[in-house]
Amino acid sequence: MIIAVDGPVAAGKGTLARRLAAHYGLAYLDTGALYRAVGLALLDAGRSADDSAAALAAARALDPARLDDPRLREERVGEAASRVAAMQPVRDALLEFQRDVAARPPGAVLDGRDIATVVCPDAEVKLFVTASAEARARRRHAELTARGETADLDEVLADLQRRDARDQARDAAPLRPAADASLLDTTNLDIEAAFRAALSLTEGAC
Numbered sequence: 006m007i008i009a010v011d012g013p014v015a016a017g018k019g020t021l022a023r024r025l026a027a028h029y030g031l032a033y034l035d036t037g038a039l040y041r042a043v044g045l046a047l048l049d050a051g052r053s054a055d056d057s058a059a060a061l062a063a064a065r066a067l068d069p070a071r072l073d074d075p076r077l078r079e080e081r082v083g084e085a086a087s088r089v090a091a092m093q094p095v096r097d098a099l100l101e102f103q104r105d106v107a108a109r110p111p112g113a114v115l116d117g118r119d120i121a122t123v124v125c126p127d128a129e130v131k132l133f134v135t136a137s138a139e140a141r142a143r144r145r146h147a148e149l150t151a152r153g154e155t156a157d158l159d160e161v162l163a164d165l166q167r168r169d170a171r172d173q174a175r176d177a178a179p180l181r182p183a184a185d186a187s188l189l190d191t192t193n194l195d196i197e198a199a200f201r202a203a204l205s206l207t208e209g210a211c
């Protein structure tokens with residue numbers, strides 16, 4: 006059983022995917038954390054996030070057991086992640102790990118940008134989670150503030166729109182809904198309502 010949850014920045018994919026995994030007893034993989042870890046490795050090494058040779062080396066050396074660094078959630082790391090994620094060789098280096106997690110019984114919920122289109126095109130359930138840019142910026146701003154990062158709402162909105170534009174325009178696995186994905190707009194839904202909506206979209210298949 007594989008559930009693919011894709012969507013733009015801060016659409017609420019992670020929260021939904023985690024709750025679906027707990028509900029159905031499936032594993033959960035935040036694939037964005039893989040790209041963030043590659044981005045963070047470059048920042049830590051003082052390299053540019055556009056350094057494709059260093060990015061590929063970092064992707065190949067990635068230890069997926071070490072994705073719990075709280076720094077992965079920093080805004081600058083999200084930006085670096087989106088830069089390295091546009092590089093096809095980096096994506097190729099991370100693909101097998103993602104497919105292995107998905108293939109392990111009883112299955113998994115994976116969230117990201119290209120789960121339904123590239124990583125698991127045969128997923129039983131494909132959700133594309135969206136919300137207005139303003140709603141997403143408010144949520145990300147609240148998250149950052151709660152973690153003690155100082156953040157300006159207008160800057161968060163601008164960062165998010167720039168990152169979405171890059172993710173959508175790239176040649177390598179661009180962000181877009183799969184033809185057979187169910188769209189879930191969470192602009193006016195709280196977490197509980199979004200979870201119930203996601204459950205009703207998955208119920209037939211699970």
Ligand code: CDP
Nearest residue numbers: 013014015036037040086087090117118119
């Ligand atoms: O949590 P947030 O929505 O800010 O982003 P994320 O899911 O942690 O992903 C960070 C970045 O990694 C995205 O902006 C994408 O560029 C990239 N990504 C990707 O290309 N493919 C995925 N399956 C997951 C993330």
